[in-house]
Amino acid sequence: MKEFFLVCPIGLESLVAREIELKYPCLLQSGQIKIAQAHPGGLEVHAETSIGLGLNITLKTPSKILMRVKEQKCRDYPKLFNIIKKINWKEIFLQTNITFVCHTSESRIIHTGRAESTCTEALNAYFEANKIKEKQLVKSKDYPAQRVYIRIHQDTLTISLDTSGDLMHIRGDRSYRGHASIRENIASLLLLKLLADHKSDTNLIDPMCGTGTFLFEALNFERPSKRKFLCHYFKQNEMQFDNALTENIMPNKLFGRDIDSEVIKKNKSLESTIDFQVENILEEDAEKTISGKNIVIINPPYGKRVKITGDKIEFFKKLIKAIQLKYKPIDIGMIIPRDFASKIKADQRIPFNQNGIKVEFLIISTKL
Ligand SMILES: C[S@@+](CC[C@H](N)C(=O)[O-])C[C@H]1O[C@@H](n2cnc3c(N)ncnc32)[C@H](O)[C@@H]1O
Missing domain, CATH: 3.40.50.150 (Vaccinia Virus protein VP39)
Incomplete structure (x- = not known):
């Protein structure tokens, strides 16, 4: 099972859990989805990759869905470089245009800008040694850039993939919005x-x-969402969503x-x-x-x-x-x-x- 983090406004986390309870009664009962924990601003959910990615299609309440790749201790920039370089990115993405979004707090790694450039350098070093085939690179030339979230809190590094891309309140089928419209x-x-x-x-x-x-x-x-999410461009991009309530x-x-x-x-x-x-x-x-x-x-x-x-x-x-x-x-x-x-x-x-x-x-x- 993978860990997913469903981002939502602070204070409304239990309502995201309610949407999952309403839409996935069977998978909750069989243990294929687990609502693990609410944190301020999000809900941690455990599920197989395809079911977790499919939450983008079925859920209306989160603003973004992250998938955790790794969590480990990291106290300095060289260590950060090595951790990023060792991840097998080719097994995750079919493209090299990947940006890092870093947040650090109460950590020895304090400069987010330096952390981001360290990650980018490590990624470039990885792709230098592990080239994606030219044919695939031509194919993925127009893919939207992938985003990887790096969170370093008290020297614990958490690496997560942004599976959604544009915030999920952008439904894709209704571009018409007023200046005072609610999200x-x-x-x-x-x-x-x-x-x-x-x-x-x-x-x-x-x-x-x-x-x-x-x-x-x-x-x-x-109704399932019809728009594209970043996970559509992942190497493993199967999304199960037909198990949701109708x-x-x-x-x-x-x-x-x-x-x-x-x-x-x-x-x-x-x-x-x-x-x-x-x-x-x-x-x-x-x-x-x-x-x-x-x-x-x-x-x-x-x-x-x-x-x-x-x-x-x-x-x-x-x-x-x-x-x-x-x-x-x-x-x-x-x-x-x-x-x-x-x-x-x-x-x-x-x-x-x-x-x-x-x-x-x-x-x-x-x-x-
Ligand atoms: C904050 S906006 C509502 C936005 C809406 N929830 C959306 O997502 O687009 C308030 C609306 O109230 C309407 N309005 C203002 N006074 C009104 C009235 N007396 N009767 C009916 N509608 C009124 C305005 O035309 C405006 O569309």
Whole structure:
């Protein structure tokens, strides 16, 4: 079994574990996947290589997946050179354009720049002695550069391969994003939290949907990713992902509303199975409600990138009232900047960082 590290926002690690539990019940039971440990900012998972690489295709909540190659003591640059030179890179990669990303802490190796150049020199020395065939080099000329993560903490060196490449929130099939759009993996993490106790016989409504990230994530949650990851270019690039769950765990019906007619027009042109309509949620006489078991998820303007006029606390309170009046939801999940969040009553609070802004995801339940 190999060790994989699934990177995610600090504080949301247990939700990545939840996604694995939902999607891989059989492999967890048979021990083919093991959730080993949560660390701040990531989850350690053990699996065979092909299953671990396949997590890139099935999981929506991590931002990157690393695969550990080696861990050993290393106290100086010559030792680092020798360790890197001894790794059989030809068994891993079919290309020589490889970059090193180093992080050092509480270690005698303190200069990350020097550590990176030491690794590059060692790699060049390795390929000098172990040439990749010319024919293969021509083939791999246009491959994206591979990335190797070097972490040196208290003189322990950990070498990991970046199996993902571009951050995983870049889904590849939806290039259309607004300037205040939420990252796709964060949208999926929050959906998992909000929907934890619900079945799929619900309506998911986003009354300020913008580009519709929450709704597109809900729609695509069970669908395998179609984009390329760095591990597609590994020598051993088999990815098993058909063992993941296909059962629908997201709400059946998806509704997006926004005051901006252009954004709604664009959303409609992209997806006909989501009900998109132009609407101002703060209009008091807004009567067009949606019947059924409603769950609302909303990422309102914070006043930073999208302006809010008047008192911000009052704005958020008015918004919650309008949602309750109109949709009578079982639960509301709302992202609010941390400065204001404490002034709003909520049943659960999940703090995280949203594009550099400290926010909380509040869950407000209606006790029926
Ligand atoms: C922070 S953005 C939402 C971004 C969205 N979650 C996404 O990923 O693209 C806030 C959205 O609220 C919309 N909005 C602002 N006031 C509104 C109102 N009164 N009723 C409905 N939508 C409104 C804006 O047009 C904007 O698209």
